[in-house]
Amino acid sequence: MPIRLPSTLPAFQVLRSEGVMVMGRSAADRQDIRPLRIGLLNLMPKKIQTETQFARLIGATPLQVELSLIRMSDHETKNTAADHMEEFYRPFREVEETGEKFDGLIITGAPIEHLEFEDVTYWDELTRVFDWTQGHVHSTFGVCWGGMAMIHHFHGVKKHLLPQKLFGCYRHMNLAPERPYLRGFSDDLVMPVSRWTEMRRDEIEAAGLPVLLHSEAVGPALVEDPAHRALYIFNHLEYDSGTLNEEYRRDLDSVQVEGAQIAMPVNYFPDDDPARKPPNRWRSHAHLLYGNWISEVYLTTPFDIAEIGTKSTDLRAET
Structure with missing residues (x-):
């Protein structure tokens, strides 16, 4: 089954050209099934790039998925055209007021790690989002800063500033192969x-949360929060092959202004040669993780979307 997107959204043509099944609204409405409603609260500055990355992953399953794009109500983006935001995004305030419910919600990262959570200009509204998910979203997926913010809000786990940026491709261990998300x-x-x-892993586990993926070099990567029906991933399986390269070039350009030392991404360019095209070694696991998440949402979300937040079902338990 395809992912349901507006035919005018830039991601529609990008994904179609890649062979991902996409479907416009009119065609989707003719199918006699209920699509999964997945929201994307996009906090990243490059909205179009980010929405395409996540649409690619959640659109690769056999289920029909309807993607809704959401933004913070009063935060103005400087990196995406205003007409794109006006046409495709709705402010959270509007979603909240209409009482809508979602089978799943992805909350992205944001390049504001240097700030304390409470100093972020939209922190009060974001904590409303977190609390709102408990009655209006069946399963929430917090990514990078978004995941750190959620685990801090619900469990008081702190984030720690590092002396230098963790940047590159790092090996992680599968600590919980029995969990359905890691199937x-x-x-x-x-x-x-x-x-x-x-x-930090010890602080996460002290809060009673299991770490599913972990790296000796860069710490925990995937955390499950059953009580809040949430997953938190601190790294970027959704990245395109060249995303780290784009960040590296951007940082090199900024060094001329700020005078900082910019390290090359670790284990990324072949032979550490930035002139060579970096290979993608994570794509299959990205599709597995988000496909498994969508599958779990499908198997456990109520058929009647109005019942989200009040009950869940498990199709595996039915006979």
């Missing part, structure tokens, strides 16, 4: 990392 995963995998902060 089909190898014993270890490579994952892109790009952050200035960390959350």
Whole structure:
């Protein structure tokens, strides 16, 4: 089954050209099934790039998915055209007021790690989002800073500023192969990392949360929060092959202004040669993780969307 997107959204043509099944609204409405409603609260500055990355992953399952794009109500983006935001995004305030419910919600990262959570200009509204998910979203997926913010809000786990940026492709160990989110995963995998902060495994586990993926070099990567029906991933399986390269070039350009030392992403360019095209070594696990998440949402979300937040079902238990 395809992912349901507006035919005018830039991601529609990009994904179609890649062979991802996409469907416009009119065609989707003719199918006699209920699509999964997945929201994307996009906090990243490059909105179009980010929405395409996540649409690619959640659109690769056999289920019909309807993607809704959401933004913070009063935060103005400087990197995406205003007409794109006006046409495709709705402010959270509007979603909240209409009482809508979602089978799943992805909350992205944001390049504001140097700030304390409470100093972020939209922190009060974001904590409303977190609390709102408990009655209006069946399963929430917090990514990078978004995941750190959620685990801090619900459990008080702190993020720690690092002396230098964790930047590159790092090997992670599969600590919980029995969990459905890691179905089909190898014993270890490579994952892109790009952050200035960390959350520590001992503090996460002290909060009663299981760590599913972990790296000796860069710490925990995937955490499950059953009580809040949430997953938190601190790294970037959704990244395109060249995303770390784009960040590296951007940082090199900024060094001329700020005078900082910019390190090359670790284990990324072949032979550490920035002139060579970096290979993608994480794509299959990215599709596995988000496909498994969508599958779990499908198997456990109520058929009547109005019942989200009040009950869940498990199709595996039905006879």
